[in-house]
Amino acid sequence: MQTQVHTRFAGSGWGLLLALMFLLPTVIPAFGGQRFNARLDNLAGQLVRQSRDAADRLERDYRRSFNNNRRDLQRLYQARMFVAGAELLAQMTREGRSEAELLEAVDFLRSQANFETGWSGLRSTLDDISRELRFGGGNPGFDPRDGRQGGRRNNGDWQDGQVSGRMRWFGRVDDEIYIYVQGATARTQLISGQPTLNERFTFTSPLPRRPLTVRVNRLRGRGRVEVFQQPSANNNFTAVVRIVDRGSGATDMEFEMLW
Known part of the structure; x- marks a missing residue:
C-alpha cells in the first residue's frame, strides 16, 4: 500500500x-x-x-x-x-x-x-x-518606486519605460467580478459565480486623482483580466478592472495594475 x-x-x-x-x-x-x-x-x-x-x-x-x-x-x-x-x-x-x-x-x-x-x-x-x-x-535590485528590477524596467508591455505606481491584487475568483480601484483602496463587486475569497492588494503609491491611463498584466491564474474603465473625473478617478474566468471551479488570480 x-x-x-x-x-x-x-x-x-x-x-x-x-x-x-x-x-x-x-x-x-x-x-x-x-x-x-x-x-x-x-x-x-x-x-x-x-x-x-x-x-x-x-x-x-x-x-x-x-x-x-x-x-x-x-x-x-x-x-x-x-x-x-x-x-x-x-x-x-x-x-x-x-x-x-x-x-x-x-x-x-x-x-x-x-x-x-x-x-x-x-x-x-x-x-x-x-x-x-x-x-x-x-x-x-527591486525598487517599487519606479518598477526597476536589477537595473531593468519590469513594466510589462509599457513602451515608454515610465511607471509611476502599481497595485497588485490577489484573490480566488469564480466566474466574473469587477474591482474598483480608487486611491489606495480596491473594492470587489461580484457579477456572477461564488464570492471572491482571500482578497489581498498592495500599492506602491495611491492611484492619482487625475485623468491617466492604467494597464493590467495577469501574473497568475486562468481566465481574462482587462481594464473595463479608465479613471476620469466622471467616475471620481476610479479604475475598474474586470476579471472573467469561465473555467470549472474557482482559480487563484493575481494581477498588477500599472500607471
Missing part, C-alpha cells in the same frame, strides 16, 4: 522534490552577495513550523484510528512531503536565492498543498512570503 502511494506522488511532482532534497548540497551553493531579509527568513521559518504542526496532527489522528483508508494515508504522505518542501524553501531563503527561484518554490508549494481543515494558515503564510518577495525587498 505504501509503495503504491509513494509511486503516485513521484509522478505528480513530489519525486522531483525528493530528488532536490538529496541533491541540495550541490544544487544550492552559498550566495554571499544577496542582502539578508529578516522578515522573509522569519516567514519561511514560520511556514516550516506550521507545516510540521499540521503534519504532526494528521499523524496523531492516523495512529489513533484503526479505520484508516487510502485517502488518509495519502494525506499523511502529502503533509510530510509539504514539510520537506517548506524546509527546502527556508534553506533557499537563507542561501540568498533569487526572487524568481523563491517565487517558483512558493508557487510549487501552493499547488501541491492540501489546504483543508487546519491548513488555512499555510496559505496565508505563503501569500505573505510572495508579497514580501515582490514588495518587501526580497530582491535587492
Whole structure:
C-alpha cells in the first residue's frame, strides 16, 4: 500500500522534490552577495513550523484510528512531503536565492498543498512570503518606486519605460467580478459565480486623482483580466478592472495594475 502511494506522488511532482532534497548540497551553493531579509527568513521559518504542526496532527489522528483508508494515508504522505518542501524553501531563503527561484518554490508549494481543515494558515503564510518577495525587498535590485528590477524596467508591455505606481491584487475568483480601484483602496463587486475569497492588494503609491491611463498584466491564474474603465473625473478617478474566468471551479488570480 505504501509503495503504491509513494509511486503516485513521484509522478505528480513530489519525486522531483525528493530528488532536490538529496541533491541540495550541490544544487544550492552559498550566495554571499544577496542582502539578508529578516522578515522573509522569519516567514519561511514560520511556514516550516506550521507545516510540521499540521503534519504532526494528521499523524496523531492516523495512529489513533484503526479505520484508516487510502485517502488518509495519502494525506499523511502529502503533509510530510509539504514539510520537506517548506524546509527546502527556508534553506533557499537563507542561501540568498533569487526572487524568481523563491517565487517558483512558493508557487510549487501552493499547488501541491492540501489546504483543508487546519491548513488555512499555510496559505496565508505563503501569500505573505510572495508579497514580501515582490514588495518587501526580497530582491535587492527591486525598487517599487519606479518598477526597476536589477537595473531593468519590469513594466510589462509599457513602451515608454515610465511607471509611476502599481497595485497588485490577489484573490480566488469564480466566474466574473469587477474591482474598483480608487486611491489606495480596491473594492470587489461580484457579477456572477461564488464570492471572491482571500482578497489581498498592495500599492506602491495611491492611484492619482487625475485623468491617466492604467494597464493590467495577469501574473497568475486562468481566465481574462482587462481594464473595463479608465479613471476620469466622471467616475471620481476610479479604475475598474474586470476579471472573467469561465473555467470549472474557482482559480487563484493575481494581477498588477500599472500607471
